[in-house]
Amino acid sequence: MEVGISQALVRYSVEHLKPVMAQFQTTSPALLPGYSIRITDGNHLGATEHRLAVLRDQGGGALPGQSIAVLDPQQMLVVDVFPCEDGHAQERSLLEEVLQTVNAKEVWIADRNFCTRGFLLGIAKRQAYFAIRVHQHLPWQSLEPLSEAGQTDTGKVFEQSVQLSDESGVTWVGRRVVIQLNQPTRQGDREVAVLTNLPVAVADAEKVASLYLKRWSVEGMFQVITDTFHCELNSLGYPRAALFVFCMALVSFNILSTVKAALTFVHGTDKITPKWSDYYLVEEVQGTFRGMMIALPAPLWQPLIQMSVEQFALTLQQWADGVNLNRFSASSRGAKKISAKPVYDPKHPHVSTARLLEQQKKNKRSP
Secondary structure (H helix, E strand, O other): OOHHHHHHHHHHHHHHHHHHHHOOOOOOOOOOOOOEEEEEEEEEOOOEOOOOHHHOOOOOOEOOOEEEEEEEOOOOEEEEEEEEOOOOOOHHHHHHHHHOOOOOOEEEEEOHHHOOHHHHHHHHHOOOEEEEEOOOOOOOEEOOOOEEEEEOOOEEEEEEEEEEEOOOOOEEEEEEEEEEEOOOOOOOOOEEEEEEOOOOOOOOHHHHHHHHHOOHHHHHHHHHHHHOOOOOOOOOOOHHHHHHHHHHHHHHHHHHHHHHHHHHHHHOHHHHOOOEOHHHHHHHHHHHHHHHHHHOOHHHHHHHHHOOHHHHHHHHHHHHHOOOHHHHEOOOOOOOOOOOOOOOOOOOOOOOHHHHHHHHHHHHHOO
């Protein structure tokens, strides 16, 4: 199966689900009124088993491919995906293909791997905008010193005017927004710098900083499709098969977002967003689907195909009204306990579980 088919399935799901979600009118307030937000990130599929003949004499991990996904955070829909069979290829090799889909008045948010002169200037040429973290190897020139521009929950904000030039000498002037973090990132970074071409009148430095924080929405999406939809099957060694499963997980995520939109419309945001468990819902569907296919004859499904968008959305609302939300509540986790790291003794690399349990019993019996 060509990877283009897998990509088309994701686009097809968005084409049909967006009109349904529009009937619910449950999207959160616009992050930037008048602009469409696009958050993009890459994902390398995990190493697979060495079932294929060409892999059996290989000691390294077998990578079946990678992709770049594009998320609309307003509706939580994956609007596009760019699959690549070569697991060793860099994400940047796909940026030209991504660039061809950029539309005017879109704001693209991404991590530093997307920070190349070609991608940044390409977005600007298409009358679109970006808020992308600066890569350390990107050549840029400062036009003024950093000046303090505000405060956010994550740290103090500064900004300055900077200039970029491409190979042909074409220059671009924009802003470099720097957030000096209250807490370091997982990589130990104390500050985050973001390049943007958004006008100050549209988004000041604080707004740019808050927009960039929305990039974690795409990380949450990857977490859901990994934990809930099992998007990476290590038994699938063929790249096209692995990428097809990954794209089907994205389609499933879009369907899940539509179901949650219907539930939110009926029950309210406060009962869905903070207390909802995607895992429990998907587990319920998986458990009953096979029985439904056996118990319900094919003609009963035909009316769903023939429904208009409005009729289908109304049907989803009626079903959502009968859902017992308590069955799908997420389990609340208590405060994480801080424990000392176990000491490893190379002279005693193994322990007997039975002896440890017996010693524990003796300790409890002793006064």
